[in-house]
Amino acid sequence: MKIRHSAALPLALAAVLLAGCSGSEKAGDEAQNEAAAESAASPENGAHADEEGEIDLSADQIRKAGIELVRVIRNGGGALTLPATIEGDPQGMQVVSAAIGGRVVSLTRNLGQSVGRGQTLAIIESREAATLNAEIEAARARLALAESNLRREQRLFKERVSPEQDLIAARTVATEARIALRLAQQQLSAAGGGGGALNRIAIRAPLSGQVxxxxxxxxxxxxxxAELFRVADLGRVAVTLALSPADAGKVRPGSRIEVVAGDRRSVAQVDFVSPILDETTRLATVIALIDNRAGQWRVGEPVTTSIQLAGGGASALLVPQSAVQTVEGRSTVFVRTEHGFKATPVTLGSPNRDNVVVTSGLKGDELLAGPNSFTLKAELGKGEAEHGH
Incomplete structure (x- = not known):
């Protein structure tokens, strides 16, 4: 069964639908002849030698046909496949709040913008800020006076004019003034730091990342x-799983979890296995971290995770049920090739939620047509009809 398909998939599919819906054999023949003529005129036709059951499609045609690509998921008797959601790394996300109340007079960052640690996010104007800044100015003035008195007493003591006790007293006052200034500065720093005026403070980012x-x-x-911002370092993201006590007992920090969404795949590493069960679900929380410096994962994105449990059996493969079509009475998936897709018969096992186990026919590293793969089945059937199969 060698099939040569045109580069115009939408036109070919339209011909199939027209032939099936009109009830007129003549109209169907005319539509098919038009599609064949378009195929013969296509510059891409004949560019690659067709293999058995292969459909030639460009990436743009795949996109226009609405065909989504999915990955094969490795799984088995000792593995669990669970849905999850990409979350921010708990240690890489911080809430930025106002230490004192007041009116917001400046905002320097918006959603999605990058910020460095210590950079200003907002400026707040308030009477409390004025009080904190005034205390610093007063403490600084007292320290300057105390240091001046200390220098005078040191000179008088050296000239044997003042007794040593006066020098000790002046030194003590200067030390207390330094402590008072340092305390006032730390109080202002805890509130956010200087904001450019006595009645203003700056709200600064506690870490580098994105708003x-x-x-x-x-x-x-x-x-x-009050919470003003949330800043996250998205160089690492996390997935959180809820496992039964028996399954959680087979997972250790450092265990690997495969994370899949469409044609993207990453490996996460278990960072935390909770020793305490959730009071409501009676399940144990497992948190795994993903290196996201390439920025391929977004917080809130749904994914599929597969975790191999210690002591598990032989591995198998899982594919989404939307990727499986019946062609000539056999379960078939469409494997992405360099020039399109290849119809590949597979042997199926038991279903697993929205997936189904594949016991033979795949290696495990393939990229498949998922949702809307039925359009490829229709195109394959049209090609067989044209060649008399």
Missing amino acids: VARSVTLGQTVAAD
Whole structure:
């Protein structure tokens, strides 16, 4: 069964639908003849030698046909395949709040923008900020006076004019003034630091990353400890799984978890296995981290995870049920090739949620047509009809 298909998939599919819906054999023949003529005129036709059951399609044609690509998932008797959601690394995300209340007079970052550690995110204007800054100025003035008195007492003591006790007292006052200034500066730093005026403080980023949430607007009056931003370092993201106590006992920190979404695949590493069960679900939480420096994963994105449990049996393969079509009475998947897709018969095992086990026919590293793969089945059937199969 050698099939040569045109580069115009939508036109060929339209011919099949027209022939099936009109009920007129003549109309169907005319549509098929038109598709054949278009195929013969295509510059891509004949560019590659067709193999058995292969359909030539470009990446643009695949996109226009609405065909989504999916990966084969490795699984088996000792593995679990579970849905999950990409989350921010718990240790790489921080809430930025206002240490004191006031009115927001400046915002320097918006959602999605990058920020470095210590850079200003917002400026708040308030009377409490004025008090903190005033205390620093007063402490600085007292320290300058105390240091001046200490220098005078040192000179007088050296000239044998003042007794040593006066020198000790002056030294003590200067030390206390330094402590008072340092305390006032730390209080301002805890509130956010200087904001360019006595009645302003700056709200600074606690880590480098991206602004992933902003719950404040310019001119808004905020209370102390109110959340203003969330900053996340998305160089690492996480997936959280809920496992039964028996399965969680077979997982250790450092275990590998495969994360799949469409044609993307990553390996996550287990970072935490909770020793405590959730009070409601009675399941154990497992958190795995993914290296996301390439930026291929987004927080909130749904994924499929596969984790191999210790002591598990032989591995098998899983494919989404949407990728399986019946062709000539056999279960078939369409494997992505350099020039399109290859119809590949497979042997199926038991279903696993939205997936089905494949016991033979695949190696495990293939990229398949998933949702809308039925359009390839229709095209394959049309090609067989044209060649008299």
